[in-house]
Amino acid sequence: MSAKIASVASDSLAELAGLKCGDIILNINGIEIHDYLDYMYASCAENIEIMLSDRTVCIDNEDFEPLGIYFDTLLIDEPKSCRNKCVFCFIDQLPKGMRETCYFKDDDYRLSFLQGNYVTMTNMTDEDVERLLRYNIPRINISVHTTNPKLRCKMLNNRFAGKINDYLKRLSDGGLLINAQIVLCPGYNDGAELDRTIADLAALGENVESVSIVPVGLSAHRDGLTPLRGFDRNSASAVIAQVSRWQEKFKAERGICLIYLGDEFYLTAEQPFPEYDEYDGFPQIENGVGLCASLIYEFDEALALSRTADAKHSKTVVTGLAAYPVIKSLTDRLGGAEINVIPIINDFFGHNITVSGLLTGRDIINQLTGRELGDELLLPSSLLRHGEEVLLDDMTVGEISSALNIPVKIVESCGAELLDALLH
8 A cells, every 4th residue: 555645835844855745655664655554653653764756855843733634635545434324314315416426425424533523433444443542532523323232223224223232332432532423313313212212322432522412304305215204393492401411410420511412402492592601612622513512602701792783784594494583683682874684595405404504506596685784695604515616506705705795704603703794
């Protein structure tokens, strides 16, 4: 196995040692480089010997600096695709005609460490688990869903899915920190099964850092898929009550809630979010767990420090149906010019999908055309593909601006940035 260098950073240790684009690394300190984990582990040394296809290079790195070597892809090799057919998989519910990358199901444990992705571990081998332990990987994010082996095999449609408890214990005993995720599906892993899963995860000890519970998302494109139902006000309220009992127990025993519910549960149940401090530093905010509570807290804190609460221009804020009450409550605290908050109905994925992050450019344009939008349109950054100004339907921010004839500003998921965008 080998790794081809795509580029070398200027003035880096690699450049000073004479490494260049196109060089092929065979091994580092005798360790073959199959992927980026091998590279990271092997290159983390004071004395580094890199065997290339045509020469050997030695680097002294007493300060353990990054070498400055970059490869064509993050992993060096190809990412591992998912082997499951989960009853709740959202990718299976995507409409046809989207870009090809939207349909790729990633389930690569290396990306869990490198990018924070959640993995089911069903395509991992015992050797992969040992590799994580040998390389002293600090933490891994795992899509657990249930610790009932038979139920997990059923939900994931994978006969190997029942090995989860063995893997969890080996990783925990080996010192890895674990963040777990549960996609809750009524009639499957809720009720008594949820209690079982929470109890099993808690029994692993303090190496389980956090557990998030998010509701199943159901699009309008489920033809031929396993019948599922979503949560309504009563069922969401029941989940909140059930999890609250566990949170009280863990708060008393560990000083943290440990279990955290996705914002959609509180929005669906029409119940207030937990206090800011109850999220214990927001360990799973990237999963939409605590986003609203964080946004409200940051907005109010910034507003208290602001010299003015008067907006100077007329603006329109776009949001999903779920977050509309939250955003509207924040904008109502400001005086001055008019601020319109417009919830966009998701025609692209279906009306059951109410989160802002799954809105498309077409729906935004179709529902805002002909309306008075003021001087500027504010869009949440969660709409965009990472690192680009492109939405899920491949429409760009510039195309939205042109179609609606209005300047568009992208606002990060931060209360202070939202306030700044509204006031200036």
